[in-house]
Amino acid sequence: MSYKNVRPRLGTAGLAAGIAMLMVAQAGPASATAATARVDNVQKAMDELARVPGVVGAVGGAYVDGKPIGLASGGTRLLGGKGGKIPADSRFRIGSQTKEMVATAVLQLVNEGKLSVDDKLSDVLPVVAKKDLVTRADDITVRQMIQHTSGIPDWYADEPKPDGTEGDISFDPFDFTTYYRPLELVKWSRDRPRTGEPGEKFSYSNTNYTLLGLIIERVTGNSLATVLHRQLFGPLGMTKTYLAVKPPEGIKGPHGHGYYPDGDGRLRDVDRFNASFGTGAGGVISTAHDMSAFQRAFNQGRLLPPELQRVITEPVPHHPYQAQGRSDCGSDFNVLGGSTAGYFTLTIYSDDGRRQLSMSATLSVKDPAEAAQAMGKAVETIFCPSA
Numbered sequence: 001m002s003y004k005n006v007r008p009r010l011g012t013a014g015l016a017a018g019i020a021m022l023m024v025a026q027a028g029p030a031s032a033t034a035a036t037a038r039v040d041n042v043q044k045a046m047d048e049l050a051r052v053p054g055v056v057g058a059v060g061g062a063y064v065d066g067k068p069i070g071l072a073s074g075g076t077r078l079l080g081g082k083g084g085k086i087p088a089d090s091r092f093r094i095g096s097q098t099k100e101m102v103a104t105a106v107l108q109l110v111n112e113g114k115l116s117v118d119d120k121l122s123d124v125l126p127v128v129a130k131k132d133l134v135t136r137a138d139d140i141t142v143r144q145m146i147q148h149t150s151g152i153p154d155w156y157a158d159e160p161k162p163d164g165t166e167g168d169i170s171f172d173p174f175d176f177t178t179y180y181r182p183l184e185l186v187k188w189s190r191d192r193p194r195t196g197e198p199g200e201k202f203s204y205s206n207t208n209y210t211l212l213g214l215i216i217e218r219v220t221g222n223s224l225a226t227v228l229h230r231q232l233f234g235p236l237g238m239t240k241t242y243l244a245v246k247p248p249e250g251i252k253g254p255h256g257h258g259y260y261p262d263g264d265g266r267l268r269d270v271d272r273f274n275a276s277f278g279t280g281a282g283g284v285i286s287t288a289h290d291m292s293a294f295q296r297a298f299n300q301g302r303l304l305p306p307e308l309q310r311v312i313t314e315p316v317p318h319h320p321y322q323a324q325g326r327s328d329c330g331s332d333f334n335v336l337g338g339s340t341a342g343y344f345t346l347t348i349y350s351d352d353g354r355r356q357l358s359m360s361a362t363l364s365v366k367d368p369a370e371a372a373q374a375m376g377k378a379v380e381t382i383f384c385p386s387a
Contacts, residue, residue: 258342
């Protein structure tokens with residue numbers, strides 16, 4: 001099976017390893033059609049995912065040609081087998097899958113003539129230049145922010161460690177109540193070293209999408225949450241999807257809880273994850289059904305004209321997450337990933353726009369690599385059951 005166009009999560013540590021594990025999953029000859037993808041396959045895949053060490057619970061849904069093939073959950077809502085089963089249609093945090101939605105909303109504004117991909121950051125968001133919040137704001141373009149080639153450092157993570165591995169998250173994941181305005185987050189990145197010249201190379205930074213969210217608000221005169229609902233969630237029938245903006249807003253309805261170790265190694269419930277740390281970079285809360293609906297519409301070209309869709313999907317220089325493998329199980333699949341502390345989600349979809357599989361795992365570990373590997377196996381279980 002081929003996985004390509006992989007995009008990173010809210011914090012990138014661990015995802016590259018997880019995707020590398022996804023890439024080695026091999027499938028035997030099988031036709032990934034509605035005839036072979038069955039509800040019992042989905043249940044089996046979620047049960048297997050929930051048995052992975054560090055996974056508390058899992059939900060997932062598979063769709064072919066817009067029709068549900070199966071919706072299932074495994075594990076439990078709370079740590080230690082407590083809380084009962086997670087409702088299969090429950091909401092979950094999608095992390096950086098939010099970014100594709102925000103980029104789509106920006107490019108829809110471009111399509112309407114309200115913005116250009118070549119507009120400079122200092123022109124479309126003058127406050128960052130006035131307050132000196134971003135260096136080179138006169139040179140950075142909207143396109144570069146969408147593609148993570150702006151060179152703007154990330155507010156989310158500390159600088160890389162001496163061994164080259166990525167730094168830890170740079171905020172308190174157990175601060176559930178303090179409201180941080182988006183420009184405050186941008187300011188956190190101001191004194192960090194730039195990662196390159198504008199347009200030079202890919203360097204993942206949540207700051208790009210915090211800024212893009214602010215640009216959307218300035219151009220439209222509406223909140224980012226309102227714009228996403230008006231342009232995407234409403235038209236696509238994503239009735240259970242919303243952008244969490246301010247604490248203590250969390251996940252509505254019964255759902256799985258994620259856990260994260262504190263400085264003493266004690267696992268703490270992070271279900272109340274501070275919405276300030278998401279917004280345009282990773283704040284959307286959704287369901288397997290709604291994520292599949294969005295990805296189907298995006299992949300079938302119903303949201304953007306081809307030339308603007310390519311701004312999101314085209315290869316970017318030095319992008320470490322774009323990789324590809326090969327097998328005989330149906331057509332190629334694309335992977336879109338995202339996570340926050342205690343959560344990891346993937347939406348995997350076929351090139352032809354016919355098949356989608358959206359999954360979320362609640363975790364009790366920092367590194368989601370094993371969960372990512374199991375999600376790769378879930379694709380085989382559901383769409384390639386004879387493998």
